[in-house]
Amino acid sequence: MEVYFFIAKAVIxxxxxxxxxxxxxxxxYAERKVAAFIQDRLGPNRAGPWGLLQPxxxxxxxxxxxxxxxxxxxxxxxxxxxxxxxxxxxxxxxxVPFGGSLDLSFLGIExxxxxxxxxxxxxxxxxxxxxxxxxxxxxxxxxxxxxKFSLLGAIRAASQNISYExxxxxxxxxxxxxxxxxxxxxxxxxxxSFYKWNVWRQPIGFIxxxxxxxxxxxRTPFDxxxxxxxxxxxxxxxxxxMKLGFYLFAEYINMFVSSAVISALYxxxxxxxxxxxxxxxxxxxxxxxxxxxxxxxxxxxSKILFFIxxxxxxxxxxxxxxxxxxxxxxxxxxxxLSIANILVTGVVILLLNN
Amino acid sequence: xxxxxxxxxxxxxxETSFMILLNTYLPSDYLPVLVQxxxxxxxxxxxxxxxxxxxxxxxGKVKDEQWECGIESVGDARAPISVxxxxxxxxxxxxxxxxxxxxxxAVNFKSLGWLGFVEMVVFMGILLGGFYYIIKKGxxxxx
Numbered sequence: 001m002e003v004y005f006f007i008a009k010a011v012i013x014x015x016x017x018x019x020x021x022x023x024x025x026x027x028x029y030a031e032r033k034v035a036a037f038i039q040d041r042l043g044p045n046r047a048g049p050w051g052l053l054q055p056x057x058x059x060x061x062x063x064x065x066x067x068x069x070x071x072x073x074x075x076x077x078x079x080x081x082x083x084x085x086x087x088x089x090x091x092x093x094x095x096v097p098f099g100g101s102l103d104l105s106f107l108g109i110e111x112x113x114x115x116x117x118x119x120x121x122x123x124x125x126x127x128x129x130x131x132x133x134x135x136x137x138x139x140x141x142x143x144x145x146x147x148k149f150s151l152l153g154a155i156r157a158a159s160q161n162i163s164y165e166x167x168x169x170x171x172x173x174x175x176x177x178x179x180x181x182x183x184x185x186x187x188x189x190x191x192x193s194f195y196k197w198n199v200w201r202q203p204i205g206f207i208x209x210x211x212x213x214x215x216x217x218x219r220t221p222f223d224x225x226x227x228x229x230x231x232x233x234x235x236x237x238x239x240x241x242m243k244l245g246f247y248l249f250a251e252y253i254n255m256f257v258s259s260a261v262i263s264a265l266y267x268x269x270x271x272x273x274x275x276x277x278x279x280x281x282x283x284x285x286x287x288x289x290x291x292x293x294x295x296x297x298x299x300x301x302s303k304i305l306f307f308i309x310x311x312x313x314x315x316x317x318x319x320x321x322x323x324x325x326x327x328x329x330x331x332x333x334x335x336x337l338s339i340a341n342i343l344v345t346g347v348v349i350l351l352l353n354n
Numbered sequence: 355x356x357x358x359x360x361x362x363x364x365x366x367x368x369e370t371s372f373m374i375l376l377n378t379y380l381p382s383d384y385l386p387v388l389v390q391x392x393x394x395x396x397x398x399x400x401x402x403x404x405x406x407x408x409x410x411x412x413x414g415k416v417k418d419e420q421w422e423c424g425i426e427s428v429g430d431a432r433a434p435i436s437v438x439x440x441x442x443x444x445x446x447x448x449x450x451x452x453x454x455x456x457x458x459x460a461v462n463f464k465s466l467g468w469l470g471f472v473e474m475v476v477f478m479g480i481l482l483g484g485f486y487y488i489i490k491k492g493x494x495x496x497x
Contacts, residue, residue, distance in 0.1 A: 006385065009386050009389075010386070010389050013386055013389050013390055013393065014393070017390070017393055017394075017397075062405070063404065063405050063408060063409075064408060064409055065409055066409045066410050066411065066412065067405055067406045067409045067411075070418055070419065070420045071418035071419065072418075072419070072420055072430075072431075073420070079402065083398050083399075083402060086394075086397075086398050087394050087395065087398050090390075090393070090394035090397065090398070091390055091391065091394055094386065094387070094390040117386055117389075117390055118383075118384070118386040118387050118390065119383065119386075120383055120384060120387075125457070143432070145420060145431075146420055146430070146431045146432065147420040147421065147427075147431050148427070148431045148433075150420075150431070151431050151432065151435070152435075155435060155439050158439075158443070159439050159442045159443065162442065162443065162446040162450075163442060163446065165446070165450070166446065166449050166450060166453065169450070169453050170453055170456075173453075173456050173457065173460045174460075176457065176460040176461055176463075177460045177463040177464075180461055180462070180463065180464055181461065182457070182461060237421060238420055238421065241405050241406075241409055242401055242402070242404075242405035243402075243405070245405075246398075246401075323496055324495075324496030327442075327494060327496050328494070328496075331489075331494050332489065332494065335449075335485070336482075336485075339478060339482065342456075342478075343475065343478070346463065346471050346474070347471075349463065349464065350467065350468055350471060353464060
């Protein structure tokens, strides 16, 4: 690999990392504003214009709070819990293709540089691997707190996450059958025109996937691990300071990443209707190529922001499930449904191919 | 970064597919993973150290206890809990392994054709047989 190419890659990774943190930070603000709008309140409006500095004020407050570790807790595991949650959340955004490729020939880089941190051909497995590692963060944190509520919350979180992970990985299989690749960039490239978006070809798979994404992010209506009315704060009852911040922040990063994965897998990623028409209008060569790529990045981010908004919208609309309803939905509805989806997809593909 | 875009995932003969595999996966493609990991670890470690060192510190016997709604906590929290959760975890491991078997099949689905499809239907039939048994056994009943 060329050195310059690698440097360009590292810059892109750094940029994506920064953007991920930025969007996660402002998601907390957006969530409070959306909640305020839905409940007919004002929301944060004191720190800065329209309360725009609120997330920064919150982060500052988190940093200066007392970093409390209970006497009965297992100290190192107590620290490891939120660290693992944050680490796995930070790693996932790298494999999502945020745009096409940049032509950086004026910098002396011959190859096209894709706007994707890590372009590996097992992208989906990478995401799933890290998402399932995230369960350890919650489980270790809840167990280490040595608090009954934390432990209950952690166990609920773990069994909920693993149950929905099954249906989630099953719903993806239908897409892989159509594309024949595990690489996310390949799946996005396969949806290059509007009518080929996977949401039209896999509507049931999409519904299963987005339901599971809500459950994996521990968002309402699946927020049983931290339901305040029953479990105080759930697995992060004992946490304070930035350790608590990490848990909350990891949730928002996961929301961002799942929105990005949903947009990439089902909504054509950085492709948009009329792309080929626009490509004809734009100037030839590197400039036109880069412009088109940047427009694609903008489109992709607007899709992501829409899904983040959708997460918040659902949170303030739908009530929480009961635990048995949650497990029944996961095991007895979503898993058989996704298996049926695979079979139907398989038959249709084979009939169309012959 | 050269070989990543070669799109051949199935070859009829083993040795050719092995060669294609060598072309497709370059270890250097995974270098950015290390960059990302380094970045994430640095962020987490620095934040943890900073937040640990700048906050106030007050300790006390009552304060250091775990917080359970203000009621004095009785016994250790790590008491035995419902076996259902354990069963769910075991079932997850079983099903997850089965699902991982389906991934390579799904990648090669188009080239395997009807034969591969029928084989997977048989496999899924056995899987669903076990699934039916679990449901009838009442493992997933939560009341």
